[in-house]
Amino acid sequence: MLMRQPTGNLQFTYQPPFGATLQENGVQFSVFSRSATAMRLLLYNKVSDLEPAEIIEFDRETDRWGDVWSLTVRGLDEGQLYHLQASGPWDPDNGQRFDSAARLIDPYTQALAGTFQASDDGVIRPPKCVVVNDTFDWEGDRHLRRDLSESVIYEMHVRGFTKSRTAKIKCPGTYLGVIEKIPYLKDLGVTAVELMPVNEFPILDIHGQVPERPNYWGYDPMAFFSPHRGYAHDKQPGAQVVEFKQMVKELHKAGIEVILDVVFNHTCEGNENGPTLSFKGLENQVYYILSEGCHYTNYSGCGNTLNGNHPVVREMIFHCLRHWVHNYHVDGFRFDLASILSRDRSGNLVPNPPMVELIAEDPLLADTKIIAEAWDAAGAYQVGSFGNHRWAEWNGRYRDDVRxxxxxxxxxxxxxxxxxxxxxxxxxxxxxxxxxxxxxxxxHDGFTLNDLVSYKEKHNIDNGEDNRDGDNHNISDNYGVEGPTRKKGVSTIRSRQVRNMLATLLLSQGVPMLVSGDEVRRTQKGNNNAYCQDNDLSWFDWRLVQKHADVLRFTKALIQFRRDQPTVRRVSFLTGEPVDGRLIQDVSWYSEDGSPLNWGQMELSMVAYIAAPSRVEDPEGLGRDIVMMFNSTGSDRMHTLPDVGRGMKWNLFIDTAADSPRDIFPDLDGPMPPSNRVVDMPCHSLKVYVSGPVSAYRRK
Structure with a gap:
């Protein structure tokens, strides 16, 4: 239910029906388990405690309501540390894995404290759950509700964005560190940050040791409702809750939305050989998709698959999404391996999956952006067919075709x-x-933009898997030298290709997503699977802001142009028909000599003419016509401006073959085209000309 906060502002919190809920004189603990024969609450005084200070048994007669175990413990308050413990059948052949000695993380806990603790008794001691008070002074903050069509998304890793010493900030690698770098994000011009997983995932292994390959990316969920404690500057239990909210509030003040990368497809409990940390020990056969009633399916590629279309799990996912939207004010979600949400309880892909439709139609999520990674690790590929108009998708076809x-x-x-x-x-x-x-x-998954034009092959030896991990299909090139080079010719082509792809991305219809660091040519030295590289290889090197100031300037000008120009962010598809009584089609394609394009030609050169949108899409008359000239061949060409634009004033906007600052003209005041309208196009280059505002050319 929604509850009014006593903050003096009109703010609301969303209280899920399970987990630990603060009451006037204590805390109510509620957990679902259908098959448990007994349930216990383990209370701790300190994060470092190996053993609970008190164990409280749920009374099977008075504390169980259907399949929900619920009790209120008076005298407890926010900050209380706890685990759950459940007894029940140990029957792996029939999907039951109760362990009466296991300390269990509450699936609905809103914060964790500490790490896995080493011990000699064989009992796994996971991070402790924390009772959270959701009260926070949002100072009137609300969701920004920016139209998705107007968005420029910036995918980033909270820790990696500021962890490097080169960031030179007070709170590196944290939510507060992101706040310190908001001026950079605002100056860059992005409208939303898409944060790689910020819900809880393991830091140490189950034995309390630093793992051989740490999970830097965070795609290993341990507690879906909890902000990751490792990104908090203050190490007090529950501090991550406050700091995350502070980050969201400050990003909103800067006009930047927050989108979370959520992983409702598997958990860190792994397969039959994995530990019992939470879901396995409470109702294994409900939370996971099992084959033959006992074996974990692996559509996620991570050992197990969350049973997202089971009513209980579906309810948990909805409560979780609402929790992040209403208690943390996040503006949207990107669903990792979202095709798993299209699988039924037997793992079969189904048409019109209820989970996908319900997320799109949920009234409490109506203000949010929902984005699918429309494939999974078991062969499902649903790009173009995932959900209804409310769902956007990572367009993997776009990535491959542009590359x-x-x-x-x-x-x-x-x-x-x-x-x-x-x-x-x-x-x-x-x-x-x-x-x-x-x-x-x-x-995040694959080469950086710099590495895409610097390496033909992946170089993942540092991951410790003999270079077997990571995708082999990168559609990349090194242009003559693998990795860094001083050869001017190779460097020149790489520089053009970086600009070519940035310009293509930001001038395409649809919504662009830029990866943190690509705007300054961040490199991972050819590693295309840096999931375990929590070091300088993955972290944003802030020295690059100066080293590649020319690329940063180029990117900023492109983003500003996109935000100003409805021509490149239409809300309806181009038709090839004239617009608003003009004789010019909304899009037309030409060969390099200005004749209609032969789509069967093998030469990768063409001219695209994109007209300004209609009065309906552009009521203020800001739109300009755009001519884009592409030469992806290895030889210099000559391109002719199409006749359709005669009589209009044109200025050069982009020339990816030119040195900075003449590679882009942010004020749209670049040179006019030659009088004969024939333009020199060096190899591997893109030029863009823009007209003046076309409102004067429309018929009254």
């Missing part, structure tokens, strides 16, 4: 045009608008 075109792969001309125009082949048939496509060329 292939700029690498020079034959037969990619049509694919590039389709992606540039908003991927109507994927979304229009289902009545979904262009902004359902989240366009990206790189993400």
């Amino acid at each position: 292939g075109f700029w690498r020079g792969d034959g037969g990619t001309l049509g694919a590039l045009a389709t992606r540039l125009a908003g991927s109507s082949d994927l979304y229009e048939h289902a009545g979904r608008p262009p902004f359902c496509s989240i366009n990206f060329i790189t993400s």
